[in-house]
Amino acid sequence: MEREKIISVKNLTKEFGHFTAVKGISFDVYKGEIFGFLGANGAGKTTAMKMLIGISNPTSGEANVAGFDVHSQADMVKKSIGYMSQKFSMYDDLTIKENITFFGGIYGLSRIEIKQKIAQLIEELELQEVANNLVGSLPLGWKQKLSFSVALLHEPKIVFLDEPTGGVDPITRRQFWEMIYTQAYKGTTIFVTTHYMDEAEYCDRVSIMVDGSIEALDTPKNLKEQFKVDSMNDVFLKLARNIE
Amino acid sequence: MSIAVNNISKSYKKLKAVDSITFKVNDGELFGLIGPDGAGKTTIFRILTTLLVANEGSAEVAGYDVVKQLKEIRNSVGYMPGKFSLYQDLTVEENLHFFATIFGTTIEENYDLIKDIYIQIEPFKDRRAGALSGGMKQKLALCCALIHAPKVLFLDEPTTGVDPVSRKEFWIMLKRLQQKGITILVSTPYMDEASLCDRIALIQKGKILKIDTPQNIINNYEKVIYDVQAKNTHGLIHDLKNYPNQYSVYAFGEFVHYIDKNATFNPNDLQTYLKNKNHTDIIIKPATITIEDVFMDL
Known part of the structure; x- marks a missing residue:
């Protein structure tokens, strides 16, 4: 069976002056896949991700995301994807309902759709008692789960998650990954970065960036065999050691 | 001090x-x-x-x-x-x-x-x-x-x-x-x-x-934790959660950590249950306990 490519990257490069942050990376991501995008701090992950979500123009190379070219069709890319990061997720001084309404509006949902989504999310995430509380008052783990749901409001084909679980407690972290699994099972493609190496094991395939290049890309099982180690943590340490 | x-x-x-x-x-x-x-x-x-x-x-x-x-x-x-x-x-x-x-x-x-x-x-x-x-x-x-x-x-x-x-x-x-x-x-x-x-x-x-x-x-952690693995992790977590005597089920790297309520837990019974749920490549073995396991059970 031919799998459908949802992200296709060819020789993607980004230069800042004399510094090449992303050095001609190429890879494909398939529909419904959980794709782990790993690398040390400063390896070029964020720069690469910014190009894929259409907010930074590549210096050279191509990337097609959800059927659109990231350079010439950046607006269409943005409409087809969801995005959440650890740093920015939602507005702290709006309530949960207001945040959902706001982001629903941004993504072009109708009033009726927004109403339905609010009811659905609040029930699914069991937020009945805090629906009118400010998002800023929620524990980080709840915030991140809500933020993930908000990134899915417009039913995007792909969702980009930039360190979604940083600092989150161990149980909520796992609940978060169960949400990811459920979503991938429904056919949404998940593109995720993390510094938790146990989470790398939950991905279907993992790429590891070192110094602007993708140095390894395979299933966690194959990577461990390739580097003859027992854990993804050891794979990472072997590849990225001595790189600042 | x-x-x-x-x-x-x-x-x-x-x-x-x-x-x-x-x-x-x-x-x-x-x-x-x-x-x-x-x-x-x-x-x-x-x-x-x-x-x-x-x-x-x-x-x-x-x-x-x-x-x-x-x-x-x-x-x-x-x-x-x-x-x-x-x-x-x-x-x-x-x-x-x-x-x-x-x-x-x-x-x-x-x-x-x-x-x-x-x-x-x-x-x-x-x-x-x-x-x-x-x-x-x-x-x-x-x-x-x-x-x-x-x-x-x-x-x-x-x-x-x-x-x-x-x-x-x-x-x-x-x-x-x-x-x-x-x-x-x-x-x-x-x-x-x-x-x-x-x-x-x-x-x-x-x-x-x-x-x-x-x-x-x-x-000092008293419970026994098992590493469980099967080809489809998402389905495995779901089915383990529905196993009658489960105490807790958490993804842990390449394995799922499973704790049973009963001291008399027999891994073979779980193996049979998972096989009947059409799981393949099943592994069940005692796990190495980590601080994270202890923390999650507090």
Whole structure:
């Protein structure tokens, strides 16, 4: 069976002056896949991700995301994807309902759709008692789960998650990954970065960036065999050691 | 005793951030506060570094009272806050010089203490701190916290958001500082770093749940945990959760950690159950218990 490519990257490069942050990376991501995008701090992950979500123009190379070219069709890319990061997720001084309404509006949902989504999310995430509380008052783990749901409001084909679980407690972290699994099972493609190496094991395939290049890309099982180690943590340490 | 905390509580409006916490850190010890975001770790750090006054309780650091002798404490401790707090528009060298001057010392006087760390960022000494990479910022912040040769070092989540390689290097640096006689109180949300501390306090929602050596905490855990694996992890978690006697089911790297309610649990029964649910490549074996397992069961 031919799998459908949802992200296709060819020789993607980004230069800042004399510094090449992303050095001609190429890879494909398939529909419904959980794709782990790993690398040390400063390896070029964020720069690469910014190009894929259409907010930074590549210096050279191509990337097609959800059927659109990231350079010439950046607006269409943005409409087809969801995005959440650890740093920015939602507005702290709006309530949960207001945040959902706001982001629903941004993504072009109708009033009726927004109403339905609010009811659905609040029930699914069991937020009945805090629906009118400010998002800023929620524990980080709840915030991140809500933020993930908000990134899915417009039913995007792909969702980009930039360190979604940083600092989150161990149980909520796992609940978060169960949400990811459920979503991938429904056919949404998940593109995720993390510094938790146990989470790398939950991905279907993992790429590891070192110094602007993708140095390894395979299933966690194959990577461990390739580097003859027992854990993804050891794979990472072997590849990225001595790189600042 | 380098740090003695006695029934400290601190509330912000309705929220009890720290709830009657008591613990001691011995001279030269590397002590870890292990807990997630919102556990109260930063509040404890701020109280111990005299930046915040507790509502109740008392605490001593390096023999000084945190309320009555705050000036002495400020001279005796180094503090690296979780948020990068150096001057972004001063260079690496200017920041270091600034902190040395504030504490009435010079870079040369205590250079031995920071040398191992500083030489790694010295090639960038004329770069503005704001333009450094995450790993380099962290090293500079550590140098600035050490420049006055403190007796006690407070590190609030120094490795959050830092990649596994840099995290590993950072802990090697901490061990070296400990060998130089510095007492270290460090907090982290990464459970794997707990095993690198002499003793740890597991903390959640403002309360300390356990204090001991990492090894004792693991040894005293009474339940048996099984590693379970099958080809379809998502389906496996779902089916394990529906197994009649399940106590807990959590993804743990390449395996799922399964705990049964019954002491008489037989792995063969589970194997049969999973086979009937059409799972393939099933593995069930006793798991190695980690701090994270213990934490999740508290």
